[in-house]
Amino acid sequence: MRKSLPATGRSAAELLVELKARSAADTDWRGGRLPAYIFRGGADDVSDIGRQAYGFYFTENALGARRAFPSLVQMEKEIIEIGLDLFHAPDGAAGHLSTGGTESIIMAVKACRDWTRRRRGDAGHRGNLVMANTAHPAFSKAARLMDLEVRRTDTAADFRADPQAIAAATDDDTIMIVGSAPCFPRGVIDPIAELGALAERRGIWFHVDACVGGFLAPFARELGYPVPEFDFALPGVTSLSADLHKYGFTPKPASTVFFRDAERAAAAMFEIDEWPSGLYAVATIVGTRPGGAVAGAWATLHYLGAEGYRREARRLMTLRDRYIAGIEALPGFRVIGKPDLTLLSFACERADPRLVAQSLARRGWVANLTRDPPGLHLMLTIVHENACEDYLRDLASAAAEAAATPKGEASVSVTY
Numbered sequence: 086m087r088k089s090l091p092a093t094g095r096s097a098a099e100l101l102v103e104l105k106a107r108s109a110a111d112t113d114w115r116g117g118r119l120p121a122y123i124f125r126g127g128a129d130d131v132s133d134i135g136r137q138a139y140g141f142y143f144t145e146n147a148l149g150a151r152r153a154f155p156s157l158v159q160m161e162k163e164i165i166e167i168g169l170d171l172f173h174a175p176d177g178a179a180g181h182l183s184t185g186g187t188e189s190i191i192m193a194v195k196a197c198r199d200w201t202r203r204r205r206g207d208a209g210h211r212g213n214l215v216m217a218n219t220a221h222p223a224f225s226k227a228a229r230l231m232d233l234e235v236r237r238t239d240t241a242a243d244f245r246a247d248p249q250a251i252a253a254a255t256d257d258d259t260i261m262i263v264g265s266a267p268c269f270p271r272g273v274i275d276p277i278a279e280l281g282a283l284a285e286r287r288g289i290w291f292h293v294d295a296c297v298g299g300f301l302a303p304f305a306r307e308l309g310y311p312v313p314e315f316d317f318a319l320p321g322v323t324s325l326s327a328d329l330h331k332y333g334f335t336p337k338p339a340s341t342v343f344f345r346d347a348e349r350a351a352a353a354m355f356e357i358d359e360w361p362s363g364l365y366a367v368a369t370i371v372g373t374r375p376g377g378a379v380a381g382a383w384a385t386l387h388y389l390g391a392e393g394y395r396r397e398a399r400r401l402m403t404l405r406d407r408y409i410a411g412i413e414a415l416p417g418f419r420v421i422g423k424p425d426l427t428l429l430s431f432a433c434e435r436a437d438p439r440l441v442a443q444s445l446a447r448r449g450w451v452a453n454l455t456r457d458p459p460g461l462h463l464m465l466t467i468v469h470e471n472a473c474e475d476y477l478r479d480l481a482s483a484a485a486e487a488a489a490t491p492k493g494e495a496s497v498s499v500t501y
């Protein structure tokens with residue numbers, strides 16, 4: 086029977102009780118049993134300031150900010166300036182706030198397509214994007230929406246983008262080269278300097294996808310971790326995406342996208358004046374945007390400050406090292422490549438990782454998997470701190486159980 090809208094309303098108290106009951110069926114992310122999707126700062130206060138700021142601007146709509154909410158315009162401007170500064174953008178650089186990494190990437194590809202077509206003329210050019218096969222699906226989504234071609238190349242032996250393979254896949258129709266800092270599947274940063282130099286030599290737009298790492302990498306670098314340069318300090322970098330709602334610890338949905346100059350940033354805009362209500366201009370796919378996400382991001386950035394982000398980065402990188410040491414101490418387990426930040430994948434020689442994942446699931450863990458090579462995947466955030474010992478213990482028993490299972494019985498598939 087299909088559900089229909091209840092004829093009469095119910096009390097708020099009753100509904101909140103029901104929500105709590107319903108959420109009991111969800112994965113215990115607070116207990117660190119989820120390997121992705123959620124991000125938390127060190128203590129509850131970091132989420133609390135985001136939540137309070139979000140609540141304060143719960144009803145405001147950032148779509149109408151220019152006409153009605155100058156406070157939101159100002160907060161957006163300040164968030165973008167903070168990002169430009171953090172990512173060493175030159176004078177004249179500009180950026181936009183968006184609702185997520187996917188949207189930041191789509192808008193970067195849109196800006197690149199429009200800007201490049203204007204320069205080259207579009208006669209006979211479809212346009213292609215060249216990237217390692219580890220690049221995020223958002224680039225393929227952008228390409229499909231805009232009827233562009235995507236060329237994904239094999240990575241080098243270290244699982245980073247292979248500049249030679251990228252160069253070989255590039256031709257006169259290439260409008261964008263992509264590098265990830267880091268990529269999701271392996272957590273490694275592509276050779277951004279080399280890719281940037283290649284893009285510069287060939288006069289091609291180079292986008293750095295720092296969606297997941299953007300608000301963590303600069304602070305890990307400051308702490309002395311060997312994180313390579315990945316931003317506008319490198320002259321070949323044309324645009325860069327960085328998600329606030331990941332390691333910026335701000336409420337969802339919030340991300341940023343930056344461009345080396347204002348002309349390229351302007352190419353991200355969508356403008357239409359051919360309808361009765363006049364000029365409609367946005368730098369996003371979406372129209373209505375939550376004012377709460379803007380205020381939540383602004384407040385979180387100012388609550389933590391550089392000092393707070395360094396503190397978070399230190400705690401997360403220490404945690405990363407604890408997981409790596411614990412995983413590699415288990416027989417048959419080996420981390421794949423050299424993860425630069427807090428995302429990692431690891432292989433298991435004793436058993437099919439899918440069987441290990443099934444075994445972990447029986448112990449209450451959601452396990453993410455990778456292919457080529459097969460492995461398990463973790464994106465660490467602070468909720469994984471208390472879970473570390475339990476996870477490693479259950480991983481060891483899951484591997485033992487999986488090793489004793491006859492081959493070919495895995496019923497899970499590799500899913501993001």
Ligand SMILES: *Cc1c(COP(=O)(O)O)cnc(C)c1O
Binds near residue numbers: 185186188223269328
């Ligand atoms: C998360 C992520 C994205 C996309 O971000 P959404 O906010 O999920 O749209 C892009 N690139 C990388 C490397 C990511 O990890």
